[in-house]
Each structure stands twice: as C-alpha cells, then as structure tokens.
Amino acid sequence: MHTPEVLLDDSDAVYDYYLRHRQNRWKALASYAVLARRFRPRISYAEGAKAQVAALVRGKRPIIYAINHLSTSDPYTVAAAAWRSPLRAKIGRVRVLAKDELFVDPEQRRKVDMMGGIPVFRGKDHGIRAVNAAGQRMMDVCAQRLADGDHLAVFPEGTCNLVDHKTVQPVGSGIGHIAFRAAKLGAPPALVAIGLSYGPRPADAIEPGADEVVSSSFYFRTPVLELPARPGDIARLVKDELQAAVDGAVANY
Secondary structure (H helix, E strand, C coil): CCCCCCCHHHHHHHHHHHHHCCCCHHHHHHHHHHHHHHCCCEEEECCCHHHHHHHHHHCCCCEEEEECCCCCCHHHHHHHHHHCCHHHHHCCCEEEEEEHHHHCCHHHHHHHHHCCEEEECCHHHHCHHHHHHHHHHHHHHHHHHHHCCCEEEECCCCCCCCCCCCCCCCCCCHHHHHHHHHHHCCCCCEEEEEEEECCCCCCCCCCCCHHHHHCCEEEECCCECCCCCCHHHHHHHHHHHHHHHHHHHHHCC
C-alpha cells in the first residue's frame, strides 16, 4: 500500500491510507514495554473502574479514551500507563489522533504510525475553512475504525493546556461527532476519561521537569456506557468526565 505524505492538499489519499493502516502489533507492544520501564506512572482508579475497564477491553465494544493534554511528553507517559493498566490488551488496536506536523519527519512518523496515529489537520495551523473537508473525513475514518473494532485515544482539548494544568480547557465537538458517527454505523462507543497530572506544579507551569514526567499520575474514571444522542452534549459530558478524572489524578499524585 502506497504511503502518502501527510499534506492537507492530499488529505483524501492520506485518509484512504489511515482507514486501513495497521501497525506491527509486536513492535508496538515492545515499544510500550520499553516506555513503561522508562516512565513509571502512578495509576489509580475510581471505585470499581479497574474491573469495569478490564471487562470492556475484553469485550467487543469500541472505547474512546479521553485524556487531558499537558505537555509534549504526554504520548510517552500515556503509552507507559497503557502498558501498566488493562489497556495493555488493546495495544496495537488503538488509534491515536495526532497533529499533522508529527508526520513530517520520517523517523517521527515511523514512531507515530507504530503507535496507531491518525493525522489531524488543525484549524489553528491551516485555517478553519481550509481544514473543514479534511476534518469531516478524519471523523468518518475514526468512526469507521471504531466500527471495525478498534479503540480511539483522544486529547480532546486539542492542544497542550498552557493555562492551568488542574483545569480542563474547552473541549471541541469533534469527539462528539466521532462518537455520534460510530453509533450511526452500529458501534456506539463507551467513554473512559483518564486524568493526567505531573504533580503540584505552579498552575501556569508550561512543561513538567524530567522527574515529574517519570512519576506522572493517571486516574481512570468509571466507564460511561450510554452517551448522549447529540455531538455537542457528548462533548460537554467528555469535559465533565475529564475534569473529574484530572481531579482524581491530582489528588492521587
């Protein structure tokens, strides 16, 4: 299968490719294991959440994981947390939304592809009107991947939170549209909110230090099994669930 450059002007070919792309699961497992040895996140759960997440992962229902976004280190600490949680069983079958610039450098793209990346052309980078058609196609691809049995991990804030790491920033409606479209395909997803904290830093600290990255805190909320019918309502639910998850990650650091 031809591997196209990740360019907005060629977004149809890009999403045709990522509709079918599969990474090498054994390489993904090995890479996640290495990251879990390098980073040692503290993982805690809402009451009953660990067993419920494990049961969902063993089943056939698709899951959307919503995670707050604090730094450029997040993909690595999230991967380490996945290895150290019930999510390990789905490594290699989780799609991860990632900004298109991460697919430019060939070596960086190899890593992102290995982690199941699907590129996102962001309005803040290219202009809202310019990315509209590509955004619609991206959401369709994500919904189809969910309907085909994959899971999906999303940073629904859309960018790193440089305002207050304890407060979830606005959540766009994209995650709601993906869930809505997956439901229309007969695959209504469950939602698992996962909060991330790098400890008691100043509220406006931009990047965590090396020690904070190594000892991050993750908190899994109880899965939400029934999502609202409308995309906007789903997005609001995601924000509320994610804020509760962040509060748990901060409290359990």
